Amino acid sequence: MSDRPAKDKLFDAFASVAKVLGSGRRAEIVDVLAQGERPVDEIAEEIGQSIANTSQHLQQLLRAGLVRTRREGTRIHYRLSGTAVTRLWAAVREVASEHVAELDELAEAYLGDRAALDSLTRTELTNRMAAGDVVVLDVRPEREFRSGHIPGAVSVPVGELAGRMKDLPHGRIIVAYCRGQYCVFADEAVRTLREQGMPAVRLEEGYPEWAEAGLPVEAGAPRKSGAPG
Template identity: 40%
Template sequence: MKGREFKDAMYDGLAKMLKSISNPARLEIIEMLSQGEKSVEGIVQATNLTIANASQHLQVLKNNNIVKFRKEKQYVYYSLVSDDFLSLYQHVIKYAVHEIAELEKIMNRQREDNKSLNAVNLDELETMIGDENVLLLDVRPSVEFEFGHITGAVSIPMNELMTHLKYFSKDKEIIAYCRGPFCVLADEAVKVLSEKGYKVRRLDEGYPEWKIKQLESS
């Protein structure tokens, strides 16, 4: 194989892989799957996609080795193929959120709307873990919590939050988190809890970022 052939083959393959993740719908699917496996229906419920369209996007991801699947009964469950991919995906997100002015602006506007600027980052969180005066709150659906969560976190899904206020003390500082920077559940939690007079901030990132950080530092 001559130099040019080799280069063409490599760049074509690379471009093909990148193309498979360069689509808003597929990025949202990837974000969902970074929480654990989901059925096609599960994905459809959380997005604006039709079933056929979601399935089609999943085929693209499957053919590019981004996701894998298993069948159980009549359901097909999809999940990300590896932690290495997850780590790459999060590098992309981090770059985008910090280096692309347009996205940074959208992100900050969202946070301002939700009065949730002043977020805690993962390094700060580490110094707070174990502190009796800090309550780490996971507001994702409980399946996602069961699939994996930050050590020491308490699970109260967003839709149950208002009926579980009794668990909280106004003296403790509450740190809410969900799926990552794009996830709006934690923002909502900050909004409603701070309106009720609780001391609450959100975590900058989410469970997947925490998990990757654990893997990298081990």
């Protein structure tokens, strides 16, 4: 028949990829890195874990091949090792949203009630962008905007939105987007804008899905005055 030990080893190798995503904290890390590379301390902050623990999770992702590193002086920047990883992470979320019973509750507990929040799909947004009747708003932290964003989008991190509302053009619908379907930033932005009477909706998914779909992207751009290159 077939070579059982060799087959087991081969499938253990496949499984090692899934296994490393099988921890909520590592999943959060992958979700963050899907927005662009990050040094260890920022990742730790983002997932709410100690630096030592975060470092160990990163080592595991590294050993499994899902991430790569780049040294810059004393800091080590981690990034996803390729777009296949982005697709894998998307596939995990898709299966969870279709087949995990409690997911809706958990999502609502984290994101709040979305019933009142309209959203646009990617195609709807591209159509309206072509028609020129929308303002696209990137509400992620600025470094994520800098590492890649939807062309023409304005960067206003959600924390600064309340103070910069006047800068936004009037008379057009504002479409806010962030890290993905399960990211709170765009929801928060839409609620803030609506409270001020501005017409706002969110993009259903986030930047990684936009880029993965092969739609045009832009990088670099707005640099805070005084920030070094």
